[in-house]
Amino acid sequence: MHEALVKAITELNEEKVLKIIKAELEKGTDSNELLSVLQQGMDNVGALYEKSEYFIADLIMSGIIFREVLDLEAMRFHKDYVGEKPVGTIILGTVRGDLHDIGKDIFKDLANSAGFQVYDLGVDVDPKKFVDKYLETKADIVGMSGVLSLAITGMKETVDLFEEAGLRDKVKIIVGGNLINKDSAAFIGADGHSNNAMEGLKICKSWIKNKA
Ligand code: B12
Known part of the structure; x- marks a missing residue:
């Protein structure tokens, strides 16, 4: 399945991607495993775009296919949690200059399903919006997403603004996205990082546990 699914998304074969995903879901394959295989295919699409073999329309198509998969009933997590007592609260956004939101939304759905608001x-x-939302909600965690190189700057500026506002030690900050690694996270000044939504969620859960 692994290779066939990576090939189908790399070739932007919408029908085939959906067929494989539906068959795997029926077999009981874990939806997170399917997402991570799809993500590898998206990396291939990005690489082909870099080599000018694919164009912007192809990036758009890959995004449309990915969204279709996320919209399948069986892929849905428990969205929009509004329970009485969330396990924790997270302010989330894709940073300034970056419009990519597929990864952000996956992290959001997973966090919702784990009981986070x-x-x-x-x-x-904008960095200021993150700070303003913190002042309004006093959330436990700020999560920033971004896949463009310039997102690193937006993330760092946001952390710096929390620092300037004297709020840095009040909130945990996690950054995520394809190009986030140990070095970029250290440069940004984040408390945690991950380029895998599930891993990121584990980090957030451990913060909440230690706080309690
Ligand atoms: C689909 C896509 C688009 C779609 C986005 C649709 C959408 N609604 O998001 C569209 C067509 C709009 C697009 C536009 C552009 N794109 Co684009 N795009 C992609 C592509 C192919 C896939 C991105 C994606 O959705 N991946 C799948 C998701 C699931 O992965 P992810 O975001 O990494 O998220 C996972 C983890 O990182 C993590 N995560 C994500 N966020 C967070 C947050 C937290 C807190 C945590 C814990 C975890 C976490 O969880 C997710 C699941 O595990 C990438 C290639 C790539 N390799 O990423 C290029 C790519 C990101 N795009 C690129 C470029 C250049 C552009 C454009 C500038 C093209 C142009 N000339 O206009 C524009 C920029 C627009 C803008 N200002 O943002 C480049 C960026 C290069 C760079 N280093 O800056 C890439 C890398 C392609 C490439 N190799 O050249 N793009």
């Missing part, structure tokens, strides 16, 4: 600020979020 998520304040989703959307895409292209």
Whole structure:
């Protein structure tokens, strides 16, 4: 399945991707495993775009296919948690200049399904908006997403603004996205990082546990 699914998404074969995913879901394959295989295919699409073999329309198509998969009933997590007592609260957004939101939304859905209340600020979020939302909600965690190189700057500026506002030690900050690694996270000044939504969620859960 692994290779066939990576090939289908790399070739932007919408029908085949959906066929494989539906068959795997029926077999009981874990939805997170399917997402991580799809992500590898998206990396291939990005690489082909870099080599000018694919164009912007192809990036758009890959995004449309990915969204279709996320919208399948069996892929849905428990969205929009509004329970009485969330396990924790997270302010989330794709940082300034970056419009990619597929990864952000996956993290959001997973966090919701784990009982977190998520304040989703959307895409292209100005650093000040993160700080303002913190002042309004006093959330436990700030999560920033971004896949463009310039997202690193937006993330760092947001952390710096928390520092300037004297709020840095009040909140845990996690950054995520394809190009986030140990070095970029250290440069940004984040408390945690991951380029895998499930891993990121584990980090958030451990923070909440230690706080209690
Ligand atoms: C689909 C896509 C698009 C779609 C986005 C649709 C959408 N609604 O998001 C569209 C067509 C809009 C697009 C536009 C552009 N794109 Co684009 N795009 C992609 C592509 C192919 C896939 C991105 C994606 O959705 N991946 C799948 C998701 C699931 O992965 P992810 O985001 O990494 O998320 C996972 C983890 O990182 C993590 N995660 C994500 N966020 C968070 C947050 C937290 C807190 C945590 C814990 C975890 C976490 O969880 C997710 C699941 O595990 C990538 C290639 C790639 N390799 O990523 C290029 C890519 C990101 N795009 C690129 C470029 C250049 C562009 C454009 C500039 C193209 C142009 N000339 O206009 C524009 C930029 C627009 C803008 N200002 O943002 C480049 C970026 C290069 C760079 N280093 O800056 C890439 C890398 C392609 C490439 N190799 O050249 N793109």
